[in-house]
Amino acid sequence: MELYILSPILFPLLGLLINATLGQRISERAISGVATLAAAAAFLMSALMFGQLSGGDARLSATVAPWISAGPLQVSFGFLVDRLSIVAMLIVTGIGALIHMFSAGYMHGDPRFRRYFVYLNLFLASMLVLVMADNFLVMFMGWELVGLCSYLLIGFWFEKLKNAEAGRKAFVVNRIGDVGFVLGLLLIFATFGSFRFDDVFAQAKAQGEALAGAIGLITLLLFIGATGKSAQIPLFVWLPDAMAGPTPVSALIHAATMVTAGVYMMVRAGVLYELSPLTQQIVALVGALTALVAGSSALRQFDIKKVLAYSTVSQLGYMVAACGLGAFIAADFHLLTHAFFKAALFLAAGSVIHGMEHGLHAAHGAHVDPQDMRHMGGLARRMPVTFLVFLLGGLALAGLPPLSGFFSKDEILLEALKHNVLVFALLAASAVITALYVGRQLVLVFAGQPRSAAAAGATESNWLMTVPLIALTIGTALAGLFNFPTTHALTDWLAPVVPHGETPKFMPELAATFTALGLGGLGAAWWLYRRPERRFEEAEAALGRFLAGAWHFDAAYRAVVVKPFYALSTICAQVLDVGLIDGAVNGVGQLFRQAGAALRSVQSGFVRSYGLMMLLGIVLAVAYFVLNAR
Amino acid sequence: MDTTAFVALLSSVLFTIGVLGVLLRRSALLIFMSVELMLNAANLAFVSFAHRWNQLDGQVIVFFVMAVAAAEVAVGLALIVTIFRTKRSTNVDELSALRG
Numbered sequence: 001m002e003l004y005i006l007s008p009i010l011f012p013l014l015g016l017l018i019n020a021t022l023g024q025r026i027s028e029r030a031i032s033g034v035a036t037l038a039a040a041a042a043f044l045m046s047a048l049m050f051g052q053l054s055g056g057d058a059r060l061s062a063t064v065a066p067w068i069s070a071g072p073l074q075v076s077f078g079f080l081v082d083r084l085s086i087v088a089m090l091i092v093t094g095i096g097a098l099i100h101m102f103s104a105g106y107m108h109g110d111p112r113f114r115r116y117f118v119y120l121n122l123f124l125a126s127m128l129v130l131v132m133a134d135n136f137l138v139m140f141m142g143w144e145l146v147g148l149c150s151y152l153l154i155g156f157w158f159e160k161l162k163n164a165e166a167g168r169k170a171f172v173v174n175r176i177g178d179v180g181f182v183l184g185l186l187l188i189f190a191t192f193g194s195f196r197f198d199d200v201f202a203q204a205k206a207q208g209e210a211l212a213g214a215i216g217l218i219t220l221l222l223f224i225g226a227t228g229k230s231a232q233i234p235l236f237v238w239l240p241d242a243m244a245g246p247t248p249v250s251a252l253i254h255a256a257t258m259v260t261a262g263v264y265m266m267v268r269a270g271v272l273y274e275l276s277p278l279t280q281q282i283v284a285l286v287g288a289l290t291a292l293v294a295g296s297s298a299l300r301q302f303d304i305k306k307v308l309a310y311s312t313v314s315q316l317g318y319m320v321a322a323c324g325l326g327a328f329i330a331a332d333f334h335l336l337t338h339a340f341f342k343a344a345l346f347l348a349a350g351s352v353i354h355g356m357e358h359g360l361h362a363a364h365g366a367h368v369d370p371q372d373m374r375h376m377g378g379l380a381r382r383m384p385v386t387f388l389v390f391l392l393g394g395l396a397l398a399g400l401p402p403l404s405g406f407f408s409k410d411e412i413l414l415e416a417l418k419h420n421v422l423v424f425a426l427l428a429a430s431a432v433i434t435a436l437y438v439g440r441q442l443v444l445v446f447a448g449q450p451r452s453a454a455a456a457g458a459t460e461s462n463w464l465m466t467v468p469l470i471a472l473t474i475g476t477a478l479a480g481l482f483n484f485p486t487t488h489a490l491t492d493w494l495a496p497v498v499p500h501g502e503t504p505k506f507m508p509e510l511a512a513t514f515t516a517l518g519l520g521g522l523g524a525a526w527w528l529y530r531r532p533e534r535r536f537e538e539a540e541a542a543l544g545r546f547l548a549g550a551w552h553f554d555a556a557y558r559a560v561v562v563k564p565f566y567a568l569s570t571i572c573a574q575v576l577d578v579g580l581i582d583g584a585v586n587g588v589g590q591l592f593r594q595a596g597a598a599l600r601s602v603q604s605g606f607v608r609s610y611g612l613m614m615l616l617g618i619v620l621a622v623a624y625f626v627l628n629a630r
Numbered sequence: 631m632d633t634t635a636f637v638a639l640l641s642s643v644l645f646t647i648g649v650l651g652v653l654l655r656r657s658a659l660l661i662f663m664s665v666e667l668m669l670n671a672a673n674l675a676f677v678s679f680a681h682r683w684n685q686l687d688g689q690v691i692v693f694f695v696m697a698v699a700a701a702e703v704a705v706g707l708a709l710i711v712t713i714f715r716t717k718r719s720t721n722v723d724e725l726s727a728l729r730g
Binding site (some may be wrong): 603604605606607608611612615 | 649652653654656661722723725726727728729
């Protein structure tokens, strides 16, 4: 039974063990096969458990072993599959498996092919630990493992300093959020005396009023952790840099794993958030602001992946804002649909880059950045499958019916309209912006004529890459059905485990307004970029620089944190270390050296002088005893 | 001057000669002989004081000293022979391998 419940974690672990030990002896095809099969097996097991849960079981849980046992602190490796975690598990393993398959084509010929798939499986296993945990500490373990994997994979091509730095940045920024998370964990234990979700939430429900202060602080601290993992203001700066990793990794980080961890955690701890309205206000505002800031930053990016990265931050802002509004189910729904369309978009972008690299290869010598949209154009005819996928993913992202993004975004906007007008205004503005940057990207990449030899020579990717793309596109198109406004299947499914208010009624006029706004945004983008060359200087203008630099968050951190820290490190290294510590150590050495140099003349090597000294010593000793004889 | 004082004086003169011999001579053999001279000067003092105070302790110690001296001679001579074999000389000033 325990093995059965753990199997989604164990399969990827098994896959990585096989690849880590035997990988050097088996072919590339076998390596990617093992890894993909492991992910697919995890998905199958999750689907089995889903069947069991929908058959009536409320939950499946397993306690593998005690972990920490110290007085009142009792923590075990406990795992829990309930209606909330199974949704996350299906997303993680399903989309994860497709990304594994895509990677097999994308990473073909990479010198560290095996290592890549080992990391990928580890990433999957870590994320599953996170979502399947039955207490905060095991969740934190998965949380940290995911952080480690993102570091390893973002800096996967570490030969380039820029990539290694991006990995390090992701790691460090996440650690800052983790400080908040750890403090929150400590406070949870101090308040409730347990880490188990069941105990904590039951107690919080029972005596919520009395503990309101502590719960407010706990939720705020946990939210700081979420701003790190789920890339919210002020800690979102690592995510755009995370594009340095291989593109399928970006898809994995942005769609299925990692960044959804913060949202998942807040949905899981929804009971606590429900009890502290102040935190909820903060969360909602931060989420909405992030949606706007990141969305507008996407407007002036020229790197095809960076647009998507800022778009991810913006969409995460939607989910976080939904959590802040108490609409945890809407947040989870958007997480689900976003996982589909963002994975599709990222993999399609990967396919574009792959095609551009092929074109580059065919064009010989002409050196252009294969990720720069200024060098693309006219790819729709050359990469028809990729184009269709990107188009549908983009339209879903822009929130156009009947694609999945429309439904989840609409639900969040409805909740915002009901609860908080300011948040609604921010989210509405970023919805328009979303349509604008999606349109801009579609036009720049796929429309018009090729603007470089690489784009002219680009070819469609092979089946290993297009099959996952098509599968994800089907999901993108249909995932809205999970919570169709008339049936609300996902709401009914999650209602027993996630706190929820009354589901707002579908408002046709709101949906129509936003559909019109989305179409308007796309149209405006098409009109603005119909002659793209004219607008390539836009990133140079003042507003362009402001947006391209993501509202100068990075620059501000560099000036306020990084530079002073480097200065402090320089002082430590060159003054304190060299002067004080090395000085003390070297000083001791010098002292003994010089003392030795002075004393060595005593050891003349002449037997007679030794004899004389002995005599003097004896005379002195005798004189001492004679004089003290009395 | 009574005999004891005279013998004590002789003993100290002999001892001093021995000390000077150890400090001033270069030949290992002669240093060795000077050490023997110092030992025997001490023996002389022991014997005369034992005679003066009518006690046997001094006499007995002299036997010990002689026995130890004999052992010392055996070891010392062996050392000197070995030194001579390796260095082709018994000049102690040349034995300065431990100079600092």
